[in-house]
Structure formats: C-alpha cells, structure tokens
Amino acid sequence: MSDSLSKRRLKMWIRLLGVTRAAEGELREFLRVQHGTTLPRFDVMAALYRRREGVTMSELSRMLLVSNGNATTVVDRLESDGLVRRTPSETDRRTVFVALTAEGLAQFEGLAAGHEAEVARMFGGLSEADLDALTDILKRMGA
Amino acid sequence: MSDSLSKRRLKMWIRLLGVTRAAEGELREFLRVQHGTTLPRFDVMAALYRRREGVTMSELSRMLLVSNGNATTVVDRLESDGLVRRTPSETDRRTVFVALTAEGLAQFEGLAAGHEAEVARMFGGLSEADLDALTDILKRMGA
DNA sequence: CCCGAAAATTTCAAACTTGAAATTGTTTTG
DNA sequence: CAAAACAATTTCAAGTTTGAAATTTTCGGG
Numbered sequence: 449m450s451d452s453l454s455k456r457r458l459k460m461w462i463r464l465l466g467v468t469r470a471a472e473g474e475l476r477e478f479l480r481v482q483h484g485t486t487l488p489r490f491d492v493m494a495a496l497y498r499r500r501e502g503v504t505m506s507e508l509s510r511m512l513l514v515s516n517g518n519a520t521t522v523v524d525r526l527e528s529d530g531l532v533r534r535t536p537s538e539t540d541r542r543t544v545f546v547a548l549t550a551e552g553l554a555q556f557e558g559l560a561a562g563h564e565a566e567v568a569r570m571f572g573g574l575s576e577a578d579l580d581a582l583t584d585i586l587k588r589m590g591a
Numbered sequence: 592m593s594d595s596l597s598k599r600r601l602k603m604w605i606r607l608l609g610v611t612r613a614a615e616g617e618l619r620e621f622l623r624v625q626h627g628t629t630l631p632r633f634d635v636m637a638a639l640y641r642r643r644e645g646v647t648m649s650e651l652s653r654m655l656l657v658s659n660g661n662a663t664t665v666v667d668r669l670e671s672d673g674l675v676r677r678t679p680s681e682t683d684r685r686t687v688f689v690a691l692t693a694e695g696l697a698q699f700e701g702l703a704a705g706h707e708a709e710v711a712r713m714f715g716g717l718s719e720a721d722l723d724a725l726t727d728i729l730k731r732m733g734a
Numbered sequence: 735c736c737c738g739a740a741a742a743t744t745t746c747a748a749a750c751t752t753g754a755a756a757t758t759g760t761t762t763t764g
Numbered sequence: 765c766a767a768a769a770c771a772a773t774t775t776c777a778a779g780t781t782t783g784a785a786a787t788t789t790t791c792g793g794g
Contacts, residue, residue, distance in 0.1 A: 453711070453719065453722075454707055454708065454710075454711035455707070456719070456722050457710055457711045457714045457715075457717065457722065458707050458710050458711065459726075460714065460717075460722055460725055460726055460729070461614070461710045461713075461714065463726065463729045463730070463733070464607075464610075464611060464725075464729060465611065465615075466656065466733065467607075467729050467732045467733050468607060468608065468611040469656040470656060470733070471604070471732075472608075473656060476782085480782095480783085486749075486750085486782090487750095488749085488750065488751090504772075504773090505772070505773060505774090506771085506772060506773080513609065513612040513613060513616060514750095514751070514752085515751065515752055515753070516753095516772080516773065516774080517751075517752070517753075517754090517773090517774075517775075517776085518750070518751050518752070519773095520773070520774055520775085521749085521750075521751085521774095522749095522750075522751095524774095525749085540759075540760075540771090540772080541758080541759055541760085541772095542758065542759045542760070542771065542772040542773065543759095543771095543772060543773085544772080544773070564597055564598070564601050565597065567597075567600055567601050567604045568596070568597035568600045568601065570604075571600045571603070571604065571732060572600075573731050573732065573734070574600065574603075574728070574731070574732065576596065576599070578728050578731075579596075579599050579600065579603055581724050581728065582603055582607075582725070582728050583602075583603055583606065585717070585721050585724065585725050586603070586606045586607060586610050587606070588716050588717070588721075589610045589614075589714065589716065589717065590606070590609065590610050590613070591716070619752085623752095623753090629752095629779075629780085630780095631779085631780060631781090647742075647743090648742070648743060648744090649741085649742060649743080657780095657781070657782090658781065658782055658783070659742080659743065659744080659783095660743090660744075660745075660746085660781075660782070660783075660784095661780070661781050661782070662743095663743070663744060663745085664744095664779085664780075664781085665779095665780075665781095667744095668779085680742095683741095683742080683789075683790070684742095684788075684789055684790085685741065685742040685743065685788065685789045685790070686741095686742060686743085686789095687742080687743070
C-alpha cells in the first residue's frame with residue numbers, strides 16, 4: 449500500500465531537514481575546532497564577502513533569511529571584534545552599510561577554502577549528474 | 592568556464608540551505624499563527640508521537656539532532672505545560688523516559704494534519720518523479 | 735568488593751533567534 | 765506644509781541552542 453502524495457512530500461521534508469541539520473552540525477564543528485568561530489558569524493562574513501562593496505542591514509537579513517534583530521546582534525559582535533564596519537549612508541540617515549574590514553576580509557579568506565573543502569568532503573558522494581538533478585529540483589522548490 | 596566540482600557542491604549546499612531555511616520559516620509562521628506553538632516544540636512532540644511508548648532523553652536528542660541540553664529545556668517547558676511526562680526508568684536510575692500525555696497526544700493530533708497539509712502545499716511543485724529522484728539523492732547524502 | 739571508566743541527564747554561561755515594539759528618518763498626500 | 769503612511773534599524777523579552785562542566789548511576793576489571 450503506497451503513501452499518499454502528501455505523505456511522500458512530508459517524508460521527503462523530514463529527510464531533507466535531517467540531511468541539512470547533520471551537515472550544519474559538521475560545519476559548525478569544523479568552524480569551531482579549526483577556526484574558533486561559529487556558523488552565524490561565518491554566514492554573515494560570507495554574505496559580506498560576496499557583496500564586497502557593502503550591504504544594508506535589511507539586505508543582509510534578507511540574504512541570510514534571518515530577522516533584522518538577529519542580523520543586528522551578530523553584526524554587533526563582529527563589529528566589536530573589528531571584523532566588520534558600519535558606515536551610515538550619506539543619502540538616507542535611516543540606512544547603514546555593513547562591510548568587512550581588512551581584518552575581516554583576511555580572516556574570511558583564511559576560512560573560505562577550508563569551508564569549501566569541508567562541504568565538498570561532506571557531499572563527496574554526489575556525482576555531477578546528482579548535482580544537476582538536485583540543483584534543478586532545488587531551483588523549483590525555491591520558486 | 593565551468594566551476595570545479597567542489598565549487599558546484601558548495602553552490603548546491605548554499606541552495607539547499609536556502610530552501611530549507613525558507614521552508615522552516617513558513618512552517619514556523621504556520622505553527623505560530625494557526626496553533627500558537629513553535630517549531631522545536633512541534634519537533635519534540637512529533638518524535639514522541641512516532642515513538643508512542645516513550646524514549647529516553649538521549650534517544651530524543653539523537654532523533655532531533657540537537658544537544659542533550661537543548662532537549663532538556665524544550666522537554667522542561669512541554670512538561671510544565673502538561674503536554675509531556677517524564678518517567679524514571681525502573682532498571683537504570685540514570686535514565687528517564689519521556690512520552691506525550693493524553694493532552695499532548697490530543698494537541699499533536701490537532702497539529703499534525705495541518706502541518707502535513709502545509710508541507711504538501713509548500714512542496715506542491717514536486718512531481719512523483721521529483722520525489723523519487725530527490726529521496727534517492729538525500730538517502731545517499733545521509734550515508 | 736572497590737575503583738576508575740563510561741553513561742545518562744541536568745546545569746550553566748554564552749551565543750543565537752524570533753517577533754513585536756520603539757526610534758528615527760523619509761515620503762506621500764490631503 | 766502638516767499629518768499620516770511607510771521604511772530602516774535597534775531594542776527588548778522570551779525562547780532556543782550549543783558545548784562544557786557537574787551530578788548521579790552503572791559497569792568492568794583487578
């Protein structure tokens with residue numbers, strides 16, 4: 449007796465969540481042990497690395513899919529560690545741009561290669577065909 | 592110029608994380624607005640629903656991929672709300688079994704159908720063939 | 735039997751996260 | 765222009781999460 453389509457979607461979601469949580473756990477461990485940092489800090493720095501010119505707080509929280517309040521506190525900590533800089537906008541006094549400092553950039557570059565290698569290691573079992581199929585499906589899930 | 596395999600794996604991971612976070616956000620919103628509860632509480636109750644006879648705290652945190660300390664605090668709150676019960680083991684005084692109370696069971700049954708429908712709605716774009724392919728890949732990612 | 739290793743859970747401090755409210759600034763519109 | 769609507773950020777309380785340390789209990793080997 450086969451599951452209903454809705455039950456199959458549910459099982460898929462549970463499996464997806466399991467894979468994601470397990471991978472996050474491994475990355476968290478990697479960042480903690482090898483680099484003394486955390487996943488949320490890494491995520492913020494990675495977003496700022498991709499947008500080297502700086503982003504507003506709102507853009508940042510949209511990129512990371514976290515609340516504004518959350519972005520504020522992580523940026524606060526990175527700022528007080530000198531890894532990130534806030535610059536008020538010249539044209540709109542509500543707006544603040546956040547960007548990596550030179551120190552933040554250097555630290556992130558030290559992390560990025562290791563992070564990429566760790567991700568590649570975790571998902572080493574996936575062939576190019578798997579990646580094609582998975583990416584296609586994920587794109588449609590996002591839409 | 593095509594990406595290296597390791598870069599492709601990294602992009603896939605970022606996309607996977609994005610899809611998962613977006614879905615978690617929708618589910619969180621659904622549970623909050625429709626049922627006045629949260630994702631971690633739902634997760635614990637779902638695990639206890641699947642193992643109706645009860646589980647130890649260690650089993651519970653392994654099932655949910657969260658730390659022991661985390662399981663303790665969520666169970667504490669559910670217990671003080673009368674949705675969950677702790678029962679000391681007869682044979683090993685270190686061990687505690689956790690199970691849904693009658694009230695917890697009733698509440699979860701009220702949630703489960705809506706949750707399943709919400710998940711089915713979010714992933715309604717996936718065909719059976721997609722589910723087959725995705726499930727196959729996720730199984731291999733888990734191993 | 736006794737002791738040290740291992741196991742199950744809780745406790746704890748620090749960090750993370752959310753969602754709502756507050757603050758400050760901009761824009762639209764009557 | 766003034767007021768109301770809207771926008772960007774921070775603040776805040778409550779809850780979640782981690783990882784390490786502490787507590788209690790069990791178990792195995794001498």
